[in-house]
Amino acid sequence: MRIAVETEVESFLSEVFSILNKFPKGLYIPRRTNSEDKTLNFQIKTGLNHNLIREELLSLTISNYSYTDRDRDLKRKGELWLFGKLLNPPLIDEITEVYIKLKIQQGRVICLLSFHPSEYDVRYPYAGD
Helix, strand or coil, rough: EEEHHHHHHHHHHHHHHHHHHCCCCCCCCCCCCCCCCHHHHHHHHHHHHHHHHHHHHHCCCCHHHHHEEEECCCCCCEEEEEEEEEEEECCCCEEEEEEEEEEECCCCEEEEEEECCCCCCCCCCCCCC
């Protein structure tokens, strides 16, 4: 785990925004088949669809950044970028902090592992108190 410098985070977000704005299919949210799919369960419960998730990703700022870590899935490799965000999803009247784990792979933004309520404290090194 590492804390990327601000310029790295800004560069990563810029690439994410560029992909999401240029390509309608630039966001890929994989489905889990071998364990509980927390992201899918959260989407169903709250009414978050692919387009709403895309819009939330486009609103990320450096203040949403938490840390960068290696992808532990040996098939994927590379780095995962963890962000957090407070959401008020359509179907529930409750603000929820969510994990957002992203990576860029093969020209797409991969929303891996998480877009669901946080289970641990998420720290924001660039949130500015």
